[in-house]
């Protein structure tokens with residue numbers, strides 16, 4: 001599948017100010033995520049992978065450079081508009097799942113639809129369908145602490161998908177899982193990619209990275225030749 | 227995000243920390259209860275005094291020497307019965323004019339005694355004021371003109387002196403002078419802090435002889451209608467001033483008395499409510515404090531909600547609703563507690579209390595406002611959290 005790229009980053013930099021000291025986490029990175037991309041980002045700890053992911057997902061704003069997500073220039077958006085952009089085009093999967101503890105799997109999956117103003121009944125239907133898609137229909141009424149890590153991560157993936165995003169960003173999605181469970185989660189991400197969702201994942205695992213269509217390596221806030 | 231959704235999230239959050247929510251509410255509950263109960267007592271007192279003033283009779287005009295002004299000293303009366311005749315000519319109807327000279331006296335019957343307020347009055351008193359007889363008769367015009375020593379007893383005096391026996395026709399002494407009882411009053415209770423049931427009415431002429439004076443303390447006129455009451459007051463004052471060029475006289479109506487008393491009690495009620503309001507404020511600070519703790523505890527949740535598309539507004543509204551929910555639930559509970567307290571006070575103590583709708587509406591509105599005012603800062607803080615930082619928090 002081809003078409004206009006999902007994300008285009010041009011010379012984006014991100015500098016943190018900490019007690020008057022500035023830390024440059026990202027130096028002039030340029031990267032294009034195609035609409036059907038399956039991209040792995042690798043690199044040592046502290047090299048700026050998560051920082052880049054936050055930018056690609058419109059969770060954060062570059063200090064300089066231009067960043068187009070779904071054709072929109074993030075640097076011109078206010079926090080409310082960025083939230084809307086995330087809701088409409090991005091799905092996040094985190095290393096530590098980040099599910100709401102007191103909430104059932106179904107309502108966790110439905111959460112992004114709340115902020116889209118989808119009525120409750122439709123939300124529940126769509127969430128149920130998405131749980132089915134990740135093979136967890138039987139877990140709909142369970143809370144996170146009643147599920148295994150692998151199940152929780154699949155709930156998180158269902159949540160990321162429920163809005164029908166064009167890009168799935170996964171920061172070490174298998175980092176907290178054993179390898180068998182990790183394989184299952186990766187298989188799920190790959191099947192989504194084959195359905196036309198761009199997938200960008202960060203990993204420390206060579207084998208995981210090798211499964212992606214392409215890899216980029218980061219060091220000291222820059223993309224370096226792999 | 228729909229507002230109904232925000233309510234649901236707020237209710238869930240309060241439920242998740244049930245004990246903490248209840249303790250936080252307690253501050254608001256106590257504050258609102260105090261406001262409702264104290265305003266009820268203020269309102270009840272005001273209503274009671276108003277009904278007592280109105281119970282004196284309608285279209286009353288009270289004439290006293292001196293100026294009725296804040297800070298003016300009471301003026302000793304120089305009026306006599308001759309002045310009453312002049313006033314009666316102005317009014318044109320003796321049955322509308324009442325006069326009094328009062329003195330505290332010991333009243334005895336056999337071995338029993340009672341301290342009473344002796345009121346020297348005209349035979350017109352029961353028609354000018356609302357005074358109903360229980361037994362016997364009031365004295366007559368000829369009793370007044372001849373200065374006969376007859377007396378009508380208040381219900382408390384009658385009970386103290388005669389118990390269950392019929393006092394009519396019996397002898398009593400007032401200040402050592404013998405009087406004969408011709409009637410007793412129905413119980414009337416207190417009005418304006420005076421126990422009306424320990425009065426003893428005697429003809430003013432007899433009272434003046436007993437006291438060795440020809441003064442009268444004041445007079446009251448029942449005007450034929452409300453419209454002419456002002457003009458009548460002016461005419462009466464003019465007639466009196468003509469006879470006493472050196473003295474001022476004032477005529478006041480019930481409305482004027484009510485107005486002054488109402489103002490005083492209104493201020494008093496306001497002060498009580500303000501004092502109670504301070505505890506409501508303290509409750510509000512407690513809400514603010516707990517909301518800040520809640521924002522900190524749920525930083526990660528806030529980050530996640532933002533990551534999946536919550537706008538700063540959505541998060542802010544959610545926390546604001548939580549604060550408002552805390553204070554309005556607390557407000558409703560406080561109203562219940564305040565109403566209960568007011569009813570108990572009214573029932574079990576001599577202090578009257580009246581719960582009014584406006585006081586309840588005000589209490590509810592104020593508690594909601596407290597939630598908004600004290601919820602805004604935590605809500606803004608939550609709304610502005612940077613999602614990346616929030617997600618990273620442990």
Ligand SMILES: Nc1ncnc2c1ncn2[C@@H]1O[C@H](COP(=O)(O)OP(=O)(O)OP(=O)(O)O)[C@@H](O)[C@H]1O
Pocket residue numbers: 016017018023024025043044045046047048049050051052615
């Ligand atoms: N909020 C922040 N404030 C200050 N410095 C930060 C902040 N976030 C990240 N950094 C710094 O930016 C650099 C890049 O961090 P980043 O989290 O992107 O690394 P990473 O490649 O994801 O590492 P890891 O593999 O350990 O997750 C690090 O030096 C980090 O200390």
Ligand SMILES: [Mg+2]
Pocket residue numbers: 049050051171
């Ligand atoms: Mg990282």
